[in-house]
Amino acid sequence: xxxxxxxxRPLPIENAASLVDLELPVPEATxxxxxxxxxxxxxxxxxxxxxxxxMPDETKPRVLxxxxxxxxxxxxxxxxxxxxxxxxxYSGEVTRPGCNAEYQLVDERIVGHMPASLNFAQxxxxxxxxxxxxxxxxxxxGIAQDAExxxxxxxxxxxxxxxxxxxxxxxxxxxxxxxxxxxxxxxESKTWVESLGxxxxxxxxxxxxPQMAAxxxxxxxxxxxxxxxxxxxxxxxxxxxxxxxxxLVDAAAxxxxxxxxxxxxxxxxxxxxxRAMFRTDDMLQQHHILDRVARLVDNGVLRTTLNQTLxxxxxxxxxxxxxxxxxxxxxxxxxxxxxxx
Numbered sequence: 379x380x381x382x383x384x385x386x387r388p389l390p391i392e393n394a395a396s397l398v399d400l401e402l403p404v405p406e407a408t409x410x411x412x413x414x415x416x417x418x419x420x421x422x423x424x425x426x427x428x429x430x431x432x433m434p435d436e437t438k439p440r441v442l443x444x445x446x447x448x449x450x451x452x453x454x455x456x457x458x459x460x461x462x463x464x465x466x467x468y469s470g471e472v473t474r475p476g477c478n479a480e481y482q483l484v485d486e487r488i489v490g491h492m493p494a495s496l497n498f499a500q501x502x503x504x505x506x507x508x509x510x511x512x513x514x515x516x517x518x519x520g521i522a523q524d525a526e527x528x529x530x531x532x533x534x535x536x537x538x539x540x541x542x543x544x545x546x547x548x549x550x551x552x553x554x555x556x557x558x559x560x561x562x563x564x565x566e567s568k569t570w571v572e573s574l575g576x577x578x579x580x581x582x583x584x585x586x587x588p589q590m591a592a593x594x595x596x597x598x599x600x601x602x603x604x605x606x607x608x609x610x611x612x613x614x615x616x617x618x619x620x621x622x623x624x625x626l627v628d629a630a631a632x633x634x635x636x637x638x639x640x641x642x643x644x645x646x647x648x649x650x651x652x653r654a655m656f657r658t659d660d661m662l663q664q665h666h667i668l669d670r671v672a673r674l675v676d677n678g679v680l681r682t683t684l685n686q687t688l689x690x691x692x693x694x695x696x697x698x699x700x701x702x703x704x705x706x707x708x709x710x711x712x713x714x715x716x717x718x719x
Contacts, residue, residue: 535550
């Protein structure tokens with residue numbers, strides 16, 4: 379048996395029954411699955427969203443969690459990328475049991491070799507945000523990984539101090555060499571995004587178009603890591619003609635896509651779970667992205683976005699992490715590390 383943290387019904391995080399400690403059978407690796415012994419996990423907005431979704435059977439536990447680092451203890455017969463003893467980091471797949479357990483099965487095609495220079499907590503905060511940011515910038519927006527090609531280009535990141543924004547700033551500056559404008563509303567979050575490489579900072583609690591106009595910038599690309607509905611009209615106003623906008627968050631209300639027509643602007647969605655959920659032909663690309671990120675970290679190009687670690691991994695600490703995340707005040711990422719014995 380293994381320790382795990384799960385839910386039986388959707389409840390506010392203040393309720394002690396929202397996430398509970400329990401024991402579950404250890405799964406067995408087959409096919410292309412790895413069995414990973416989890417050493418550290420991180421929390422993301424998707425955890426809170428899934429926690430509040432209806433459950434078809436409230437007698438069966440649902441294990442959340444989509445950011446982990448640990449060690450491979452077994453590999454299915456079809457695995458070729460990893461072996462027992464390898465240290466790995468990954469985000470998993472949203473339709474399968476999550477990583478808030480001592481052991482987890484995960485398809486090796488969405489797993490990366492953990493950065494050698496990081497500990498488990500530092501590594502656990504990276505996979506979901508790194509894959510999301512990488513796919514958003516380079517796959518969806520089509521930004522070139524070439525500083526010379528981007529010499530006159532500008533990217534606006536809305537929600538720069540969050541987990542995805544924090545990685546996106548670094549990738550945009552260090553890999554793409556593009557000029558980055560990031561949003562931040564508090565002194566500490568402004569300092570954070572500047573430390574990651576943002577050349578300009580604007581306040582997302584104030585109207586964005588006049589702030590961008592004051593900078594003399596019409597962004598070629600906009601990456602919105604915050605509420606799509608709240609910023610859609612402003613993005614349509616700010617984007618350069620023939621520019622591209624990538625969004626992550628479900629639109630809470632209808633948006634008027636006609637606003638993009640005059641500028642022939644492109645709107646694209648990003649969900650880092652798409653490749654794994656639909657077993658796309660390029661599913662292996664996420665393995666390559668994570669391995670590339672690990673090399674960038676080990677070469678000192680990227681840094682972990684870990685800002686707080688809670689120990690041990692248990693329901694009480696996981697509820698505290700969810701509460702901090704739901705407050706909207708988190709800067710960077712929160713990890714949980716180590717299982718109590």
